[in-house]
Amino acid sequence: MDERTLHQADRVLSVGTWLIVFGAVVYSVLTVTPLVRSVTPDGWEWTAPILPVVVDAAVVIVVRLDAALARVGGRAGGWPVLLRWMTGLMTLGLNTAGSWLEGDAVGVAVHAVAPLLLIVSSEASLAYRRALTAAVVQREAEQAAEKAAREQRQRDREQAERDREQRRIDTEERRAREEREHTARLAREEREHQASLAREQADREREREALRLEHERQAREQQAREAEQQRLAKEQAERERERHQAEERARREQQARARAQEAERRRQQLLAAGPAKVKQDEATARATVAAAFEADLSVRQAAELCGWSVGWVNSRYVELRDPLTGVAS
Incomplete structure (x- = not known):
């Protein structure tokens, strides 16, 4: 049963109950007033309608408060029940007293219809209202549960969306962090590579410088050795030249002496001839x-x-x- 049907049923119950109460009150006033007037002292007949109005007012109060308590699911204890039955029985007694005093059983039955209907409708309307209130409470609980479920689903969807967004953000942050780390690693590797190249270049430069210095040293040593060899060779050549010159001088001197001797011998021969x-x-x-x-x-x-x-x-x-x-x- 949906909420609209519950409200319609409550409205029908309220309208029907108040129609019964209004009819019973009017009927009670019209029925009880002559009875009260007949037992009222002369001169006070105008007070006859007060008693049925008071009793019916009590009935209206009981019906109205029972409806209000039933709507909120409350219970007022035993006194409202006593008041409800007492007003109902008073209304029944006042409406049937005239016929009962006259010994008219049919009149008693006829005049008992409205009070009995009021009593039963009051009890029934109270039961109906409590049932409707329970149904409304159950419906409201179901709606609250559905609303809570919808809100929970909405929260779950929002949470899932936030989780997806957070995962996306985490993924993007992780990707950005990985890219930064990758870029930093590449930059670090590039710096290390450049530093390694610089060290290798420096090592090669040092090696080349060491080789150049070694070559220069070896060249100087070679030049020194060659100079020494040249000096020694020059000295040797000078000694050889001096020796050859000495030998040549000696040979020439010897040849000169030989020629001189030969010339002297020939001269002597020629002179002798x-x-x-x-x-x-x-x-x-x-x-x-x-x-x-x-x-x-x-x-x-x-x-x-x-x-x-x-x-x-x-x-x-x-x-x-x-x-x-x-x-x-």
Whole structure:
């Protein structure tokens, strides 16, 4: 049963109950007033409607308060029950008293309809209201549960959405952090690589510098060795040259002594041979002139030895002194 149906049922119950109460009150006032007037002293007949109105007012109060308590699910204890039954029985007694005093059973039955209907409708309406209130409470509880469930689902969806958003944010942050770490790692590796290259370059530079210094040292040592070798070779060559010069001087001196001795021997031979008695042939004369030249004889002595003229011998001496002149002539 939905909330609209519950409200419609409550409205029908309220309207029906109040119609019964209104009808019973009007009927009670019209029925009880003549009875009260008949037992009221003369001059006070105008107070006859007060009693049914008071009783009916009590009935209205009971019905109204029972409806209010039933709507909120409350219970007032035993006194409201006593008041409800007492007003109902009073209404029943007042409405049937006239017929009962006259001995009219049919009148009693007829006049008992409205009070009994009021009593039963009051109890029934109270039960209905409590049932409707319980249904409304149950419906409200169900609606509250549904609302709570919807709110919980909404919270769950919102929480799931927040979780998804948080996971997305966490994923993006993790991705950004990983990218930063990757970039930092690449930068660090690049710096380390550059530093390694710089160290390797520095090592190579040091090695090249060490090699250059070593080469320079070796070159200096080689130059020093070569200079020493050159010096030694030069000294050796100088000694060899001096030795060769000494040997050459000795050889030349020896040759000179040998030539001098030979020339002296030839001179002695030529001088011992004396002047030529006949003119020698040219070849012999040339040999004699050459021997005389080697023996350091004068031109005249050579001319006497070969028998040729002084001019011819002088020409041969000139040739012997300057071979180029002799070749040219």
